[in-house]
Amino acid sequence: MTTKQPEDGLGRWPIAHEINVQWGDMDALGHVNNLVYLRWFENARIHYFEALGLRAAMDARTEGPILARQEIDYKIPVSYPERVRVATTVTRLGNTSFTVAFRIVRATTQELVAEGAGVMVMVEYATGRKLPLSDELRRAVLAFEARAG
Amino acid sequence: MTTKQPEDGLGRWPIAHEINVQWGDMDALGHVNNLVYLRWFENARIHYFEALGLRAAMDARTEGPILARQEIDYKIPVSYPERVRVATTVTRLGNTSFTVAFRIVRATTQELVAEGAGVMVMVEYATGRKLPLSDELRRAVLAFEARAG
Amino acid sequence: MTTKQPEDGLGRWPIAHEINVQWGDMDALGHVNNLVYLRWFENARIHYFEALGLRAAMDARTEGPILARQEIDYKIPVSYPERVRVATTVTRLGNTSFTVAFRIVRATTQELVAEGAGVMVMVEYATGRKLPLSDELRRAVLAFEARAG
């Protein structure tokens, strides 16, 4: 999934933010626990969609994207204290789902810490029924990715 | 708060359950992290109120208890693998709030691991307005505590 | 990764355990958060390797398996209260790495909740250097999987 080529106009990494590793993110091996990276990815996905300005429907809690799949490759362990940079991009816009990729690097050296992707499916929350991606969403994603060009 | 005498008919520890420490509960010092004990307490409070059979109003999400205060004393550190026993009791029934105490012991040796208490306030979720404890709740708590006698 | 055929003598799901969903496992959408499933998988992996009786080296903290990759497919959302069953199996034994697959089902109905896999790499903790899987580990895994036959 992560190695596929992004579709036209996608995969341009339009957004990134930096995070300070917290002491409590470490597990008993003294490294950031494997779950923490996926919490960072969760936040990064949310930031991406907030940046699109499409939170109205999600706030109404009637419909929105849910995570159907995710995968992650861990490259180098990190520990507290450390600062990482998490970048995200949409690489695919399907009929009822889309793919978001992420890359986590050391903020200082840009060394790759972890990378992966998630598949989000648009659903009606009350029923779990899949919904087609709206044209508004498609246009907003393409416009946002284009800004990174 | 934890050292106060419980009110009449309360403080009888009517319920307890056992929990296996998870590897991921440990932090970088190799001990169960301080937050985990309060997650156990959160679960124990919920089990207590489920045992009362009063979940109807909470499920409706219109009103219910929220945590206004908590305190905990850590006695001995525990690590994975370990099994602990968490007991809870209501020690006070006020006008709009009540106090739940908890004790965590090693399941094998009964050594005291941690103890503490939380103050729950009954509120209307939408507004945050405090509500008087219902007579139904008072009766249910007293009956449940009496069973432990 | 999850869809590949297991190697000979592997993929027999020799171990499973049941878990009660905790109230605090839910996120603001009222479902168990995506990270929690991977915490369950973390525990399940550890239980698998404890069942092999090979904890000596890991306790010594000189060498052991670290997670290099994981992937998960979420099938149906679950909420508190619910009981799930997590089964694990080793599906591949490579030179310096091995693959552990997991399946999470509703304990009552056996409906598939989530499934996935992780790649563990054997390393010397101090240096991060990859180590060959020991013959002892290979034999122990094959014997453990055979028991499930």
Added chain:
Amino acid sequence: MTTKQPEDGLGRWPIAHEINVQWGDMDALGHVNNLVYLRWFENARIHYFEALGLRAAMDARTEGPILARQEIDYKIPVSYPERVRVATTVTRLGNTSFTVAFRIVRATTQELVAEGAGVMVMVEYATGRKLPLSDELRRAVLAFEARAG
């Protein structure tokens, strides 16, 4: 504990930092979960002691402060998105323990969100034996608090 007057030269709130609430910090009631505030406090304590420049002994993992008790009062619920400010101060320097107080406010309006305190005991990690606070630590804390005057 939180209401006691700080000792001379202490309780001056020399350090604070701001934190963005994360979406995943919320629980099923749609508010930041009660544990998250104590994770913020954990980080704030660590920042305080890093600011003292005394990490040498802790890095060596031979001795350091462990949490013996904590208490927290929750004043108003917060939700994602929100930015909070966490301030800490040492209010007491005992023989083998000291007390750290914290206050969490909305970064925008300064409304009090939560406040509390923790008692840290200095121990030798290997044995759990209590150690007297070093003169170096006392001087460093007093100098750091004085800076806030």
